[in-house]
Amino acid sequence: MSFKRIMRELKEMKEGIGNVSKRGGESKSWRSRPRSHVAPDQSQTEPESVDQSPWSNLLPELLLDIIQRVEESETTWPARAAVVSCAAVCRSWREITKEIVKNPEQCGRLTFPISLKQPGPRESPIQCYIRRDKATSTYLLFHGLMPSEGERDKLLLAARKFRRATCTYFVVSLVADEFSRDSHTNVGKLRSNFFGTKFTIYDSQSPCDWIIPSTTQSSRRSYSKQAPPKLSSSNCSICTITYELNVLRTRGPRRMDCILHSIPVSAIQEGGTAPTPLAFGKSFEEQLSSLTSSKGKEPVTGTSPPSLPATQVVTLGSGEPLTLKNKAPRWHEQLQCWCLNFKGRVTVASVKNFQLVTAVEPSHNVSLEEQEKVILQFGKIGKDIFTMDYRYPLSAFQAFTICLSSFDTKPACE
Incomplete structure (x- = not known):
């Protein structure tokens, strides 16, 4: 030119x-x-262009085979994050990943955030540990046997303790630096009475989303007819924990009962199933997609405790709620202390240690093996380190909040 x-x-x-x-x-x-x-051209929107990427144009058969291989090979965290990454590529990848990944009851693995609200496996428990920080009154739940040297364990839930004149709050969140009641990371809370003898667990998710999987070919039954369609955050009472009052101040272990309003007794009977939420609310899912990992962040200080909204107790129609009780320890003459068989998962003696089993009447036709099965196990293994092992029908959220009640001071019980 x-x-x-x-x-x-x-x-x-x-x-x-x-x-x-x-x-x-x-x-x-x-x-x-x-x-x-x-x-x-301003008429086209960003989401449409994302789904038109070459990744979304893969053959469904090839895409199905790829995600199946990734899901089968990634069994533990942090490698399990590769499965979540597949679901974040585009809409078509996300739908196929959701079809392949099973809930914890079926596979014994925690993959998506909704897995924390779903019942654990029936056979082997899911093993976790809790790290306590007394300075900030925070409690972090990690997936794993015990803290690893590389600090690469998966953070599942976080809680922070708030004190009031008449009660104590534990706010549970998906991240370690946000404990506001209006936050999209809020999953529930635990509240105590004045004496620290009674606790109530509140779930931020509406019971309309709780589904009981059908064992037949019929459609799944929903509990939406038994509760209002819209409930404010953290106002669904799903469990009541009661510690026995020790009037005589006698020495001995704590005695506790847990009434699970959201789980019927039929869930532990032969062929029974527990309510299983399939997804969070729509707005929750949209905001959660932009959530970044905050494992290494320090909890935010100065957050005001949430106000208590009107509560709604989850009802089960004609079904009787399931009740759990702590397993009675035996007195060891040589050691001169109360002992429980924790199978090596608890190494330090503490009044906080406990095991929960079912408390049912003979008329419920629950097998003796099911009655003796430990559903939740909690105990101390080091300074500010505690183990938590749970199984069906409890979820990680329910098990974590029950364990949080053991951290609170109980002058009327000890």
Whole structure:
């Protein structure tokens, strides 16, 4: 291209820009612009262009095989994050990943955040540990046998303790630096009475989303008919924990009962199933997609405790709620202390240690093996480190909040 031709084109371009500026924003001026200018099309939205990426155009058979192989190979955290990454590629990948990944009751693995609200496996328990920080009154639940040297364990839930004149609050969140009641990371809370003898667990998720999987080919039954369609955050009472009052101040272990209002006794009977939420609310899912990992962050201080809204107790229709009780320890003459068989998961003696089993009447037709099965186990293994092992029909959220009640001071029980 010659130098004269370059100068001529630059001159024409300069004149075209000047003409547009003189006409000043009229709609007809845009039509008179040189046809070589291409304006972006503002009618298309960003989400549509994302799903039109080459990744979303893979053959369904090939995509299914890829995600199946990833899901089968990634069994533990942090490698389990690869399965979540597949679900975050695009809409088509997300739908297939949800179909492949099973709930904890079926596979014994925790994958998506909703897994924390779903019942654990029936056979082997899911093993976790809790790290306590007395300075900030925070409690972090991690997935794993015990703290690892590399600090790469998966953070499941976090809780912070708030004190009031008449009660104590534990606010449970998905992250370690946000404990506001209005936050989309809030999953529930635990509240005590004045004496520290009675606790109530509140779930931020509406019982309309709780589903009982059907054992037959019929459609799944929902509990939406038994509760209002819209409930405010953290106002669904799903469990009541009661510690026995020690009036005589006698030495001995704590005695506790847990009434699970959201789980019927039929869940532990032969062929029974526990309510299983399939997803969080729509707004929760949209905001959770932008949530980043905050494992290494320090909890925020100065957060005001949430106000108590009107409560709604989850009802089960004609079904009787399931009751758990702590397993009675035996007195060891040589050690001169109360002992329980924790199978090596608890190494330090503490009044907080406990095991929960079912407390049912003979008329409920629950097998003796099911009655003796330890559903939740909690105990101390080091300074501010505690183990937590839970199984069906409890979820990680329910088990964590029950363990939080053991941390609170109970002057009337000890």
